[in-house]
Amino acid sequence: MNLTSLDRVKALLSLTTEAQDDLLASLIEGVSDAAQAYIGRPLGLHTVTSEHHTASGEVAHLRLRHWPVQSVTAVVEGSTTLAAADYQLETSSDPRVGPRMLARLASSSFRSYWEAGSVAVTYEAGFVQEALPSALQLALARQCAAAYRETVVGGDRLG
Numbered sequence: 001m002n003l004t005s006l007d008r009v010k011a012l013l014s015l016t017t018e019a020q021d022d023l024l025a026s027l028i029e030g031v032s033d034a035a036q037a038y039i040g041r042p043l044g045l046h047t048v049t050s051e052h053h054t055a056s057g058e059v060a061h062l063r064l065r066h067w068p069v070q071s072v073t074a075v076v077e078g079s080t081t082l083a084a085a086d087y088q089l090e091t092s093s094d095p096r097v098g099p100r101m102l103a104r105l106a107s108s109s110f111r112s113y114w115e116a117g118s119v120a121v122t123y124e125a126g127f128v129q130e131a132l133p134s135a136l137q138l139a140l141a142r143q144c145a146a147a148y149r150e151t152v153v154g155g156d157r158l159g
Contacts, residue, residue: 001044003032003132004140012145023151027144035140041066043136045126047073057116060103061090066125067100074122075102077115 009024010016036042048066052059072089075082090101102121106112127133 002028003035003043004028004137008137008141009144012141013148024148027147031140031143043127045124045128048125049120049122052119054114054116057113059114060111062102062119064100064102064121064123069099070124072123076120078117
């Protein structure tokens with residue numbers, strides 16, 4: 001997933017023609033890939049299956065590692081696939097993170113503990129393009145613009 005847009009990068013560079021669009025698109029892809037590799041996870045929408053091991057049976061919430069969580073597809077506790085009414089996705093106290101905690105429900109909305117053993121959670125996580133933090137989009141657009149200026153085409157190359 002590209003983490004910034006061609007229009008944003010062109011605006012930073014004051015480019016109005018399409019002559020450099022292919023080069024800029026390549027730079028955007030490279031910078032986006034490098035940023036996600038550095039962070040250690042994809043930021044665009046992706047499917048995750050995570051294993052959680054609860055030793056005591058006294059775990060109230062499972063913290064899902066990839067965020068924000070868009071939806072939970074399946075939860076398997078031990079060998080039992082749970083119905084959607086048996087768990088609830090809860091929002092973190094940090095508004096930048098969004099939903100990432102999974103609570104076990106005993107009935108209707110009463111919380112329970114996850115059983116001791118293994119819990120597998122399959123979920124969709126990440127940002128849709130329109131919801132990427134604007135500071136991240138701008139930082140990556142600036143990096144793309146700097147990379148463009150280092151090319152022969154960009155013209156700011158020294159030496």
